[in-house]
Amino acid sequence: MDKKKKATNGNLKQVEEVLKAFLGLEKDDAPFDELFQKIKLLYDSMKGIEKEELFKAIIEQLEVRKEEIEPFIDALLKCDQDDPKWPVLLAELRNRSYSPRMKLFQKVSRSPGGLKFLLDFRGDLLSVRRYSELNLDPLDLDIIFLFEMWFQEGFLYLEEITFDSAYTQIELIKNRDLVHPMASIEEMGQRIGRDRRCFALYHRLLPYEPIIFIEVALTEGLAKNISEVMPEAGGEKESRRVDTAIFYSINSTQNGLAGLGLGKILIGKVVDYIRKEDEKIKNFATLSPVPGFWNTYLKPLLEGRDETFILKHTGIISYFSKKAAEDILDRVGGGKYEPDQLNAALLNILSDEAWAQDEALKKDLKSPLVNIAYHYIANEKNPQNKPLNPVANFHIGNGATVSAKNVNFLANPSSRGLQESCGIMVNYIYTSSWLSQIRRSFRLFDRIEIKGLFTR
Known part of the structure; x- marks a missing residue:
């Protein structure tokens, strides 16, 4: 009010x-x-x-005012569809109702x-x-x-960000990465190289600011922990059998382009380019955070605020074995094996980041947290019946697949990772048939120019 x-x-x-x-x-x-x-x-x-x-x-x-189009609607309704005037009247109505x-x-x-x-x-x-x-x-x-x-065809072009790119572009991307923020330009430098790549999609009328960009790690096998994709100071990671491209940070710089599918185009063009550059790379997936899993989902559930969720607070206990639940209750001074008391104990434990350093607690929490997180990304929906989690919505909406085995426990044990998603990260898988589907979806996909790419 x-x-x-x-x-x-x-x-x-x-x-x-x-x-x-x-x-x-x-x-x-x-x-x-x-x-x-x-x-x-x-x-x-x-x-x-x-x-x-x-x-x-x-x-x-x-x-458009009613009186401006009413005569044309009346004339159209009185006209037979086979009458030569039909397309003329229809065109006039379209023009008047524009x-x-x-x-x-x-x-x-x-x-x-x-x-x-x-x-x-x-x-x-x-x-x-x-x-x-x-x-x-x-x-x-x-x-x-x-x-x-x-935002189609000749207006868009893909460019790889390399050490040869303009400093202003490297700095802009460094400042716009909200998934894995960087403290210095040197850190951005560690994210471009032979096995760490960065690609940006530009519009020809906005050449100084990418509209969306993606950071990629080339790895051996599916990376399941942030330490496997985030570059370390001191050089690139050595891997002689690189076969997988992991998309670990995707950022849009323009909120006004939400819902237009440019993320799908960007991923598709990057997959297409990397496959052509190195035929050994056959697997494409993400290592994605689960923003909101703790603060807007699990924590409210544990507090009994479950009105908008499929999973109810009384159902949390079903994810735990009786032994694991009793161990957790013992950590907070004991209690009955029933939903409210277990939820209170979990709220107490998970609110303190120290649990991530406790081996016994990690053992008790691993399977329940993974399965609750999978339920969250796969089953909980927003009012539009799309995945409630925005990252899941983005990748599943793009055509990626995910299963419980792709949910990784304590994949990001940093303070931010624990506060955001209890340390959980997810691999969304882009299958081999996905790129051909993209080509069918976007008629002019292959006409998006790739600029600034250097032979390695």
């Missing part, structure tokens, strides 16, 4: 100014550059609540800085949608339609 009040009493004057400038862009003789610069300046200074009001106003005021928002966004996208503005605009739209009660889909779908035209 407070949020609604703030939205009503916010800086509506600023919203009106931005909307007026947007409406001004419709005029053919409008000073486009001047108006667009005004929009950017005002928009960048707006708060989230004001942006919500702006999105609402754009949807309501930049829309979104006024789309026309403006197309103008904006063709101006210097326009595409980047729209990327940030949609990123804000997605952020607002998480809490807003408004239906913002009409605006979002218009921008998605535009992006699907801009």
